[in-house]
Amino acid sequence: xxxxxxxxxxxxxxxxxxxxxxxxxxxxxxxxxxxxxxxxxxxxxxxxxxxxxxxxxxxxxxxxxxxxxxxxxxxxxxxxxxxxxxxxxxxxxxxxxxxxxxxxxxxxxxxxxxxxxxxxxxxxxxxxxxxxxxxxxxxxxxxxxxxxxxxxxxxxxxxxxxxxxxxxxxxxxxxxxxxxxxxxxxxxxxxxxxxxxxxxxxxxxxxxxxxxxxxxxxxxxxxxxxxxxxxxxxxxxxxxxxxxxxxxxxxxxxxxxxxxxxxxxxxxxxxxxxxxxxxxxxxxxxxxxxxxxxxxxxxxxxxxxxxxxxxxxxxxxxxx
Amino acid sequence: xxxxxxxxxxxxxxxxxxxxxxxxxxxxxxxxxxxxxxxxxxxxxxxxxxxxxxxxxxxxxxxxxxxxxxxxxxxxxxxxxxxxxxxxxxxxxxxxxxxxxxxxxxxxxxxxxxxxxxxxxxxxxxxxxxxxxxxxxxxxxxxxxxxxxxxxxxxxxxxxxxxxxxxxxxxxxxxxxxxxxxxxxxxxxxxxxxxxxxxxxxxxxxxxxxxxxxxxxxxxxxxxxxxxxxxxxxxxxxxxxxxxxxxxxxxxxxxxxxx
Ligand SMILES: Nc1ncnc2c1ncn2[C@@H]1O[C@H](COP(=O)(O)OP(=O)(O)O)[C@@H](O)[C@H]1O
Ligand SMILES: [Mg+2]
Numbered sequence: 001x002x003x004x005x006x007x008x009x010x011x012x013x014x015x016x017x018x019x020x021x022x023x024x025x026x027x028x029x030x031x032x033x034x035x036x037x038x039x040x041x042x043x044x045x046x047x048x049x050x051x052x053x054x055x056x057x058x059x060x061x062x063x064x065x066x067x068x069x070x071x072x073x074x075x076x077x078x079x080x081x082x083x084x085x086x087x088x089x090x091x092x093x094x095x096x097x098x099x100x101x102x103x104x105x106x107x108x109x110x111x112x113x114x115x116x117x118x119x120x121x122x123x124x125x126x127x128x129x130x131x132x133x134x135x136x137x138x139x140x141x142x143x144x145x146x147x148x149x150x151x152x153x154x155x156x157x158x159x160x161x162x163x164x165x166x167x168x169x170x171x172x173x174x175x176x177x178x179x180x181x182x183x184x185x186x187x188x189x190x191x192x193x194x195x196x197x198x199x200x201x202x203x204x205x206x207x208x209x210x211x212x213x214x215x216x217x218x219x220x221x222x223x224x225x226x227x228x229x230x231x232x233x234x235x236x237x238x239x240x241x242x243x244x245x246x247x248x249x250x251x252x253x254x255x256x257x258x259x260x261x262x263x264x265x266x267x268x269x270x271x272x273x274x275x276x277x278x279x280x281x282x283x284x285x286x287x288x289x290x291x292x293x294x295x296x297x298x299x300x301x302x303x304x305x306x307x308x309x310x311x312x313x314x315x316x317x318x319x320x
Numbered sequence: 321x322x323x324x325x326x327x328x329x330x331x332x333x334x335x336x337x338x339x340x341x342x343x344x345x346x347x348x349x350x351x352x353x354x355x356x357x358x359x360x361x362x363x364x365x366x367x368x369x370x371x372x373x374x375x376x377x378x379x380x381x382x383x384x385x386x387x388x389x390x391x392x393x394x395x396x397x398x399x400x401x402x403x404x405x406x407x408x409x410x411x412x413x414x415x416x417x418x419x420x421x422x423x424x425x426x427x428x429x430x431x432x433x434x435x436x437x438x439x440x441x442x443x444x445x446x447x448x449x450x451x452x453x454x455x456x457x458x459x460x461x462x463x464x465x466x467x468x469x470x471x472x473x474x475x476x477x478x479x480x481x482x483x484x485x486x487x488x489x490x491x492x493x494x495x496x497x498x499x500x501x502x503x504x505x506x507x508x509x510x511x512x513x514x515x516x517x518x519x520x521x522x523x524x525x526x527x528x529x530x531x532x533x534x535x536x537x538x539x540x541x542x543x544x545x546x547x548x549x550x551x552x553x554x555x556x557x558x559x560x561x562x563x564x565x566x567x568x569x570x571x572x573x574x575x576x577x578x579x
Contacts, residue, residue, distance in 0.1 A: 050418050075420040086411035090337045102329035103419040147415075 330429025387509025401479030
C-alpha cells in the first residue's frame with residue numbers, strides 16, 4: 001500500500017477553494033515533489049495531511065492512518081519542516097533539538113547520540129550551544145531539517161525547504177535531502193516552486209489553482225511534451241500565432257507577458273521553415289530541450305515564478 | 321528509559337525563557353515594590369491618619385501587601401500564557417501541535433509552568449513582609465504556598481483560555497486594558513470592596529482575584545479591623561477552585577479544535 005494516499009481533497013477559505021479535489025499517492029521511499037506557484041494550495045495540502053487543518057471533504061491517509069480520525073498515528077509517523085520558521089529563538093540549537101526528543105518520547109539513551117549525529121550532518125556541531133536567534137536563515141533551516149529527522153519519521157514533509165536561502169545553501173540543503181533518503185530510506189514529501197529542485201524528485205505533481213494538472217516522473221513529464229521548445233518574440237504575436245497555426249499546421253501557445261512557444265519534434269529543422277512562413281518581423285528565436293518550466297508553461301500558459309521580483313525572504317506568520 | 325514527559329519539557333522551556341529574559345525578571349521584582357512603597361506610602365496617610373504617637377503609619381502598606389501579591393500573580397499568570405500567542409505568532413506552537421502528544425498535555429504544561437512562575441514571584445514578595453510590620457511564621461508561609469498556588473493556577477487557566485482565542489499579540493493590549501487592569505482595580509487589592517457602589521461591587525463578586533486577595537488577607541492580616549478580609553476563607557477557596565476547574569476545561573476544549 002502507498003504510504004500517502006490522498007483522495008478528492010477539498011478545502012475552501014471563505015468560499016474560495018484553496019485545494020480543489022486533489023488526489024495522489026506516494027510510495028514508500030520516494031522523494032515526491034509538489035511543484036506549483038505561490039497560492040497553488042501546496043501548504044494547505046500539507047497542513048491537512050499533517051493533521052493541522054481539517055479538510056472540507058475527501059480523505060487522506062499517511063502511513064495507514066487517517067489524518068482526520070487518527071491524528072495521533074499520523075503525528076507519530078511524520079517529521080515536518082514548515083514553510084515558516086518554527087524554532088524557539090530564545091533557546092540554543094541543542095535545546096531546540098532536546099525539546100523535540102522529549103516531545104516525541106524518544107529513548108533517552110539514544111537522544112544525545114542522535115542529536116550529535118544530526119548536528120554534524122547539518123554542519124552545526126560547533127554552534128550547538130548558541131541561541132537560535134543568532135543564526136542566519138540558512139542555519140535555522142538546517143537546524144529545522146535536523147529536528148524534523150530526529151525521531152526517524154517514516155515520512156518527512158518539507159514545505160519549501162529552501163525558501164529564502166542563497167543558492168549555495170540551497171544546493172547544500174538539497175544534497176543533504178537526497179543523501180538522507182539514501183541513508184535513512186524515509187519517504188520525502190516536499191513542495192517547491194523551483195524547477196531544478198523538482199527535477200531531482202522521483203515523481204512530481206504539478207499543482208495550480210488547487211488542482212493537480214499532471215503527476216509523473218520529471219522524465220515522463222518532459223517526454224510528454226514530445227520534442228523541443230521553440231520560443232519566438234515577434235512584432236505581432238497574435239498574427240504570428242495565426243500564421244503558424246493556419247500556414248504551417250503548428251500549435252503555438254501565446255504567453256501572457258508576450259511571445260509564443262511551440263513544441264516541435266525536431267527544432268533545428270523547424271526553425272528555418274517557421275522563419276520563412278512568417279510575414280511579421282521576428283525579434284528573437286530560441287530553441288531548447290524541454291524542461292519542467294516548459295511543462296508548466298505548456299499546461300497553464302504561465303511561468304511558474306511570476307513573483308520573480310518579489311522578496312523571497314518574506315515569510316508570512318502562521319495563522320490558524 | 322523513555323523520556324515520557326512532554327509536560328516536563330514544556331515547563332522547563334518556560335522556565336528557561338523566563339530566567340533568560342532579564343527585563344521580564346526585573347519588572348516582575350520591581351513593579352510590586354513600586355506599588356507597595358510608593359503608592360503605599362503616598363496613600364497610607366490619607367487612608368489611615370497617623371496618630372500623635374506615630375501609630376497607624378504602616379497600616380495601609382500592610383493592607384496593600386496581599387493585594388500586591390495578587391497583582392503580581394495576576395500579571396505573571398496572564399503574561400506567561402501570552403507565550404502561547406507568541407508561539408503561535410512565531411510558529412513554535414506548530415512544533416507542539418504536530419507532535420504525537422495530546423492537546424491536554426500542552427495545556428497542562430502551560431498551566432503548570434504559569435502556576436510555578438507566579439508562585440515563585442508571589443512568594444518572593446513575602447520577603448518584604450517583616451519590613452512593613454507584617455509578622456509571618458512558618459504556618460503562614462505554608463498557607464500562602466497553598467493559596468498562592470491555587471490562585472496562580474486559576475488565573476493561568478483563565479489566561480490560557482484567553483490566549484487560545486487570541487490570534488495575534490496585538491490583542492494583548494486590549495485584554496490588558498479591558499480585562500486585566502479592571503480585575504486588579506476591582507479586587508479589593510487597593511481598597512476594601514464593601515465601600516464600592518453597588519454595580520462595581522457586583523463586579524468584584526464575580527472577580528476571582530477578589531477571592532484570591534481576600535484569602536491572602538486571611539493569612540497575612542489576621543488581626544481584624546476595617547482593613548481585613550471580607551469573605552469567609554472557605555468561600556474564597558471554593559470560588560477560586562471552581563473557577564480554576566471551569567477555565568481549565570474551557571481552555572483544554574479550545575486547544576483541541578483543529579483550524
Ligand atoms: N488561513 C487562510 N485564510 C484564508 N485564505 C488562505 C489561508 N491560507 C491559505 N489561503 C489561501 O489559499 C490558497 C492556497 O494557499 P497555500 O496553500 O498557502 O498555497 P502555497 O503553499 O501553494 O503557496 C491561497 O490563495 C491562499 O491565499
Ligand atoms: Mg506554501
